[in-house]
Amino acid sequence: MPAIEIRKISKKFKVYGNEFYALKDVSIDIKEGEIFSLIGPNGSGKTTLINIILGLLIPDTGYVKILGKRVEDESSLEKMNFVSPEERFHWVLSANDTLNIMGKIYGLDRATRKKRITGLVELFGLGNVLNRRFDGLSTGEKMRLALAKALLNEPQILLLDEPTLGLDPDISIKIREEIKRINKSYGTTILLTSHYMKEVEQLADRVAFIKNGKIVQVGKTNMIRKKGQSLEEYFVEKVEEG
Numbered sequence: 026m027p028a029i030e031i032r033k034i035s036k037k038f039k040v041y042g043n044e045f046y047a048l049k050d051v052s053i054d055i056k057e058g059e060i061f062s063l064i065g066p067n068g069s070g071k072t073t074l075i076n077i078i079l080g081l082l083i084p085d086t087g088y089v090k091i092l093g094k095r096v097e098d099e100s101s102l103e104k105m106n107f108v109s110p111e112e113r114f115h116w117v118l119s120a121n122d123t124l125n126i127m128g129k130i131y132g133l134d135r136a137t138r139k140k141r142i143t144g145l146v147e148l149f150g151l152g153n154v155l156n157r158r159f160d161g162l163s164t165g166e167k168m169r170l171a172l173a174k175a176l177l178n179e180p181q182i183l184l185l186d187e188p189t190l191g192l193d194p195d196i197s198i199k200i201r202e203e204i205k206r207i208n209k210s211y212g213t214t215i216l217l218t219s220h221y222m223k224e225v226e227q228l229a230d231r232v233a234f235i236k237n238g239k240i241v242q243v244g245k246t247n248m249i250r251k252k253g254q255s256l257e258e259y260f261v262e263k264v265e266e267g
């Protein structure tokens with residue numbers, strides 16, 4: 026059974042009366058325990074697909090199953106968590122309050138919340154900004170808070186939409202190491218989008234290239250490209266192809 030089963034998903038958007046497909050007939054099986062990366066140019070449909078997997082957007086056709094159950098099933102939601110570059114928490118709440126409130130929403134008791142939050146704060150170096158309001162955090166601090174939130178419910182499936190966007194190299198390296206460690210230690214299935222091909226090369230077991238809402242190719246990260254070709258060169262070649 027795949028961790029995420031994506032079947033014949035299509036999604037149309039209408040902008041000023043013009044309809045277009047953001048996703049067209051997308052089918053992918055993401056295996057349990059793998060790191061799978063979705064790559065493709067801006068506007069190719071990556072975030073739209075992640076939102077559909079999360080149940081935030083309803084597709085026009087097709088379905089998504091999370092560990093065998095339709096995403097509409099309430100239990101599916103509890104198995105997942107996500108990080109999005111657009112993630113906003115309430116601007117007036119401190120990082121600490123944000124994590125506590127999210128922990129309550131996830132149904133964690135006080136002792137579990139305290140234990141997990143302490144661990145995550147240390148992991149993402151949030152100690153010195155814990156009492157700062159969300160609107161006072163830098164881009165990188167916001168992203169680290171979003172990552173801490175995403176691990177609070179110990180999800181089996183993690184959806185990471187550009188998790189290192191806007192981060193300095195030092196923290197990006199730490200976050201990549203952490204993504205790898207979470208995957209190895211807990212067998213967490215991870216779906217990752219990124220424009221940093223080095224990051225994808227380093228992390229992903231398999232890659233799907235998406236263009237104009239269609240999956241062009243899926244394969245193992247080191248098999249998908251020609252011999253001697255970097256993933257960056259592969260990307261450019263795919264963009265330029267017809």
Ligand SMILES: Nc1ncnc2c1ncn2[C@@H]1O[C@H](COP(=O)(O)OP(=O)(O)OP(=O)(O)O)[C@@H](O)[C@H]1O
Binds near residue numbers: 071
């Ligand atoms: N709510 C919406 N209404 C109309 N069009 C939308 C909406 N959301 C996304 N789109 C359009 O759908 C297409 C796919 O967008 P999406 O955000 O999924 O791309 P992406 O692959 O995540 O791009 P990026 O790499 O820039 O993050 C784009 O053309 C975008 O403008």
Ligand SMILES: [Mg+2]
Binds near residue numbers: 071072073186
């Ligand atoms: Mg996107």
